[in-house]
Amino acid sequence: MKVLVFGKTGQVARELQALSGAEVQIEALSRAEADLQNPSQCAERIQATDADVVINAAAYTAVDQAETEPYVAETINATSPGAMAKAAAARNLPFLHISTDYVFDGSGDAPHVSSDLTDPINVYGRSKLAGEEAVRAAGGKHVILRTSWVFSAHGANFVKSMLRLSESRDALSIVADQHGGPTPAGDIAATLLTIARGLLAGKPGGTYHYAGTPTTTWADFARAIFQSTNRMVSVTNIPSSGFPSPAKRPLNSRLDCATLLSDFGITPPDWQAGLTRVITQLERSDI
Numbered sequence: 001m002k003v004l005v006f007g008k009t010g011q012v013a014r015e016l017q018a019l020s021g022a023e024v025q026i027e028a029l030s031r032a033e034a035d036l037q038n039p040s041q042c043a044e045r046i047q048a049t050d051a052d053v054v055i056n057a058a059a060y061t062a063v064d065q066a067e068t069e070p071y072v073a074e075t076i077n078a079t080s081p082g083a084m085a086k087a088a089a090a091r092n093l094p095f096l097h098i099s100t101d102y103v104f105d106g107s108g109d110a111p112h113v114s115s116d117l118t119d120p121i122n123v124y125g126r127s128k129l130a131g132e133e134a135v136r137a138a139g140g141k142h143v144i145l146r147t148s149w150v151f152s153a154h155g156a157n158f159v160k161s162m163l164r165l166s167e168s169r170d171a172l173s174i175v176a177d178q179h180g181g182p183t184p185a186g187d188i189a190a191t192l193l194t195i196a197r198g199l200l201a202g203k204p205g206g207t208y209h210y211a212g213t214p215t216t217t218w219a220d221f222a223r224a225i226f227q228s229t230n231r232m233v234s235v236t237n238i239p240s241s242g243f244p245s246p247a248k249r250p251l252n253s254r255l256d257c258a259t260l261l262s263d264f265g266i267t268p269p270d271w272q273a274g275l276t277r278v279i280t281q282l283e284r285s286d287i
């Protein structure tokens with residue numbers, strides 16, 4: 001299977017490249033090769049590809065910065081994915097697109113199913129929702145995979161922020177009223193390839209959820225990170241209101257992943273096992 005991936009340096013994009021081998025050939029495009037601020041350039045890459053399937057792992061992910069750059073976020077997260085999905089549809093290539101728990105407003109405490117009403121509460125979430133709508137409107141075979149709280153040994157993420165803070169702090173106050181599933185980027189990459197094989201084998205697409213289990217909070221996730229690395233940092237629970245940020249975050253980011261299991265046989269990843277792998281990777285290298 002030949003896979004064209006948009007994004008080369010991101011958490012999920014790097015893990016996709018790590019899975020490249022005899023059975024799966026990954027061609028990952030950097031920003032210089034396909035800039036998502038240039039929708040027609042991205043579409044042209046798909047028109048010219050000899051890949052069997054296309055994965056969009058690039059996105060504008062700076063949630064707070066998006067509040068002051070809504071047009072840039074919209075172009076990267078919605079206009080370009082729409083143009084890419086149209087180009088893929090014209091060539092009958094399955095298109096896989098990653099989305100987010102931030103398309104929901106975070107009310108309630110039940111895990112969201114994919115058909116739940118969307119109502120994003122920040123610019124990033126609105127741009128990602130517009131991206132989903134553009135991908136669906138393109139009319140080709142596609143999967144939109146919503147995930148949450150992504151972490152890996154690469155890039156910027158909560159695990160690396162906590163480890164960095166533990167170098168200089170022995171006590172931290174962390175938000176404890178947002179609930180969700182931390183999701184290892186490596187598991188997202190493997191899941192995308194399983195879905196891609198399924199689509200090529202004739203399965204229909206749709207919108208699916210994939211998030212780490214069990215559900216936790218940022219504060220408990222921080223405790224698990226410090227425990228796994230034997231760092232003596234005490235964590236105090238605070239509400240979101242105690243950590244003001246430019247973009248509001250949803251309180252309920254729980255995602256119900258049942259349809260991915262029934263349609264593709266994919267189970268949600270155990271984030272604690274993923275955390276152990278990432279910490280081992282970080283300790284073995286100077287990432």
Ligand SMILES: NC(=O)c1ccc[n+]([C@@H]2O[C@H](COP(=O)([O-])OP(=O)(O)OC[C@H]3O[C@@H](n4cnc5c(N)ncnc54)[C@H](OP(=O)(O)O)[C@@H]3O)[C@@H](O)[C@H]2O)c1
Nearest residue numbers: 009010011012031035036037058059061098100147149150
């Ligand atoms: N991170 C999370 O916690 C989280 C949670 C839920 C959903 N998601 C979704 O999961 C997907 C993957 O996220 P991630 O965490 O792997 O992202 P990431 O590590 O932040 O990487 C983003 C990637 O997008 C690329 N990119 C940004 N702007 C671009 C542009 N104009 N043209 C081309 N490439 C561009 C970046 O390239 P440069 O290095 O050149 O900037 C980078 O490769 C995204 O769709 C994201 O919305 C993420």
